[in-house]
Amino acid sequence: MGKMELCPKIEAAMQLLGKRWMGLIIYVLLxxxxxxxxxxxxxxxxxxxxxxxxxxxxxxxxxxRQVYPxxxxxxxYELTExxxxxxxxxxxxxxxxxxxxxxxxxxxxxxxx
Amino acid sequence: MGKMELCPKIEAAMQLLGKRWMGLIIYVLLxxxxxxxxxxxxxxxxxxxxxxxxxxxxxxxxxxRQVYPxxxxxxxYELTExxxxxxxxxxxxxxxxxxxxxxxxxxxxxxxx
DNA sequence: ATACTTAATTACTAAAAGTAACTAAATATT
DNA sequence: AATATTTAGTTACTTTTAGTAATTAAGTAT
Numbered sequence: 217m218g219k220m221e222l223c224p225k226i227e228a229a230m231q232l233l234g235k236r237w238m239g240l241i242i243y244v245l246l247x248x249x250x251x252x253x254x255x256x257x258x259x260x261x262x263x264x265x266x267x268x269x270x271x272x273x274x275x276x277x278x279x280x281r282q283v284y285p286x287x288x289x290x291x292x293y294e295l296t297e298x299x300x301x302x303x304x305x306x307x308x309x310x311x312x313x314x315x316x317x318x319x320x321x322x323x324x325x326x327x328x329x
Numbered sequence: 330m331g332k333m334e335l336c337p338k339i340e341a342a343m344q345l346l347g348k349r350w351m352g353l354i355i356y357v358l359l360x361x362x363x364x365x366x367x368x369x370x371x372x373x374x375x376x377x378x379x380x381x382x383x384x385x386x387x388x389x390x391x392x393x394r395q396v397y398p399x400x401x402x403x404x405x406y407e408l409t410e411x412x413x414x415x416x417x418x419x420x421x422x423x424x425x426x427x428x429x430x431x432x433x434x435x436x437x438x439x440x441x442x
Numbered sequence: 443a444t445a446c447t448t449a450a451t452t453a454c455t456a457a458a459a460g461t462a463a464c465t466a467a468a469t470a471t472t
Numbered sequence: 473a474a475t476a477t478t479t480a481g482t483t484a485c486t487t488t489t490a491g492t493a494a495t496t497a498a499g500t501a502t
Contacts, residue, residue, distance in 0.1 A: 222353065222371065229426035230352040236490075239343040240335065252449055258335065262491060267450060287500065288447040298429050305425055308418040313342035316411050349459075365480055375460060380481060400469065401478040 232276060233305070237261050237269050242299065243306050245279065249294035278302070345389060346418070350374050350382055355412065356419050358392065362407035391415070 233239055240259055244250060255270075256263055270293055273279035278299040284290040295302075346352055353372055357363060369379055383406055386392035391412040397403040408415075 222357075223423075223426075225426040225430050226356065226423050227353065228430065229422050230356065233346060233422065234349045234352050236347045239347050240340065243339065243343070244335075256449090262493095263450065264452090264492085265490065268490095283449095285498090286448095287498095289449060289498070291449060301429065302425055305418065305421040308421045309342050309346065310336075310339050312415055312418055313336075313338040316414065317338050317341065366478095369480090375462095376481065377461085377483090378459065381459095396480095398467090399479095402467075402480060404480060 232272075235269070235272075237265065238273070239306065239309065241266075241269055241273065242278070242295070242302055243310075245293060245295045245299065246303055246306060249282075249292050252291045252293065255293065273299070345385075348382070348385075350378065351386070352419065352422065354379070354382055354386065355391070355408070355415055356423075358406060358408045358412065359416055359419060362395075362405050365404045365406065368406065386412070 237259065240261075241255065244255060244258060252263075252266070252270075256266055259266065261269075270279060270281065274281055276298075277296055279293050280296050282292045282294070284292065350372065353374075354368065357368060357371060365376075365379070365383075368383075369376055372379065374382075383392055383394065387394055389411075390409055392406050393409050395405045395407070397405065
């Protein structure tokens with residue numbers, strides 16, 4: 217059989233984007249640096265998973281974590297250059313979503329299936 | 330707290346792309362219609378999950394399933410117009426992956442965390 | 443002492459993914 | 473006639489991942 221080979225780079229990128237919340241986290245961070253609690257409150261994701269995802273993005277060099285040892289500690293996450301370069305991806309997703317779906321009429325129930 | 334609202338359309342799109350294998354399945358189908366077995370053999374995904382994902386993509390109107398009741402049955406999957414319109418997304422991912430990673434030097438081991 | 447805040451982590455449960463064996467339908471082979 | 477072959481799935485079962493809620497640490501403030 218043909219067994220077309222997959223480019224390992226796109227395979228890796230897809231593995232990253234193919235994880236729940238990854239895209240949305242990057243989408244939010246494109247609006248500028250955000251602290252942990254801000255991300256947690258504007259995304260429907262638990263602190264545990266958010267923490268895991270941010271660590272992963274840090275390992276990929278997409279996100280930078282900065283700790284300010286203040287009154288209660290402040291931790292700010294921001295995109296690295298590599299992270300900011302993902303803007304065209306998020307933008308393309310946004311555009312596709314905008315013109316593919318009519319206002320609150322989705323092909324499938326969100327959060328179901 | 331600010332609690333920036335997420336656009337429901339991009340949220341839906343991210344939920345779709347944020348599922349394992351979705352991006353790669355669309356990526357492969359952008360090369361033209363493929364039968365089930367071809368997809369199964371060129372993607373590192375089991376038949377069970379491939380079947381599930383294709384059903385989901387069908388419900389989203391991204392993929393069309395065509396059955397040819399031949400000798401052994403032949404089932405061909407192809408992108409709909411809405412599916413084909415995802416090309417800029419996949420293309421952006423491809424470009425980002427190409428220039429972000431140096432040859433077989435990934436920030437993180439693929440298939441490991 | 444006790445309480446409050448943020449950024450996590452831990453223990454536990456629920457859901458999703460992965461694996462391998464199995465099925466259906468139509469033929470082809472022994 | 474019985475057995476094998478092919479494709480596109482499905483089923484039963486195990487492992488991994490996600491989700492929830494309670495807990496922790498550090499530094500104030502009451």
